[in-house]
Amino acid sequence: MPTSTPQSAPTNVEKKDLLYKGKAKSVYTTDHDDYLILHFRNDTSAFNGERVEQLERKGEVNNRFNAFIMQKLAEAGVETHFERQLSSDEVLVKRLEMIPVECVVRNYSAGSLVRRLGLEEGQALNPPTYELFFKDDALGDPMVNESLSVSLGWATPEQLEQMKALTFKVNDVLSGLFEAGDLMLVDFKLEFGVFHDRIVLGDEFSPDGCRIWDKATKKKLDKDRFRQSFGDVYESYEEVAERIGVL
Numbered sequence: 001m002p003t004s005t006p007q008s009a010p011t012n013v014e015k016k017d018l019l020y021k022g023k024a025k026s027v028y029t030t031d032h033d034d035y036l037i038l039h040f041r042n043d044t045s046a047f048n049g050e051r052v053e054q055l056e057r058k059g060e061v062n063n064r065f066n067a068f069i070m071q072k073l074a075e076a077g078v079e080t081h082f083e084r085q086l087s088s089d090e091v092l093v094k095r096l097e098m099i100p101v102e103c104v105v106r107n108y109s110a111g112s113l114v115r116r117l118g119l120e121e122g123q124a125l126n127p128p129t130y131e132l133f134f135k136d137d138a139l140g141d142p143m144v145n146e147s148l149s150v151s152l153g154w155a156t157p158e159q160l161e162q163m164k165a166l167t168f169k170v171n172d173v174l175s176g177l178f179e180a181g182d183l184m185l186v187d188f189k190l191e192f193g194v195f196h197d198r199i200v201l202g203d204e205f206s207p208d209g210c211r212i213w214d215k216a217t218k219k220k221l222d223k224d225r226f227r228q229s230f231g232d233v234y235e236s237y238e239e240v241a242e243r244i245g246v247l
């Protein structure tokens with residue numbers, strides 16, 4: 001990767017080779033070393049890739065959703081990899097050296113926290129909690145901590161501190177945004193990477209990587225609809241998008 005900091009994203013970008021095919025997105029190199037193209041596919045997976053299905057138009061909804069959120073975060077001062085949408089299901093991003101740690105904030109108990117501690121789902125967590133997981137499907141994304149992340153060379157203490165501060169900042173910005181749509185942001189996962197020595201928010205923010213409930217009814221409007229086979233997955237994502245003002 002070049003070391004000089006690029007001033008701005010190139011206007012013309014050519015898609016080159018498939019670099020990585022993830023569970024939900026494909027990553028392509030471009031003719032610019034500092035930029036990648038992410039293709040949001042319709043594949044939807046659960047249980048670390050054990051169950052995979054195609055959900056029509058999910059790639060497009062997530063691409064739109066993600067673009068809206070990333071722009072809101074940038075406006076709030078969070079540096080993200082997002083540059084611009086290239087098509088209905090593709091986005092141009094900065095090429096990051098990803099840190100293999102998933103940063104999770106929880107405002108209410110759900111998911112693995114409920115399973116781990118036997119809590120009731122939906123208990124308010126005051127203040128919100130912060131957890132780290134090692135991004136490794138084969139190991140089932142085990143929980144880790146800052147100390148281990150440093151010892152294993154995944155990130156420096158300073159980078160981890162920044163990731164934590166940024167994740168809480170994202171929580172403040174987005175909790176307000178969802179609240180305005182009468183929605184609860186229950187929890188979410190972020191991934192960060194390094195771009196020319198800076199910690200930058202990468203990957204995506206969409207209902208695939210967070211939990212969102214209707215405030216009044218507590219109806220689940222996120223990927224738990226797929227995990228728990230409730231149906232109407234794409235329709236629920238669309239509903240959330242409309243309620244928070246995604247065009």
Ligand code: ADP
Pocket residue numbers: 020021022023024025026027036081093094095096097098191193202203204
């Ligand atoms: P997974 O790897 O969990 O199956 P995806 O299907 O979403 O996930 O694949 C996208 C992959 O691209 C992820 O591994 C993610 O860490 C990586 N990624 C996301 N944004 C960037 C970026 N800006 N630069 C480099 N890699 C990225």
Ligand code: UDP
Pocket residue numbers: 102104110111112113141187188189208209210211223
């Ligand atoms: N999450 C994610 N990818 C993962 C693991 C978790 O996007 O590989 C998100 C998940 O959608 C939820 C939050 O992170 O919004 C917390 O997930 P949890 O630890 O409760 O795990 P889960 O119940 O999803 O296994």
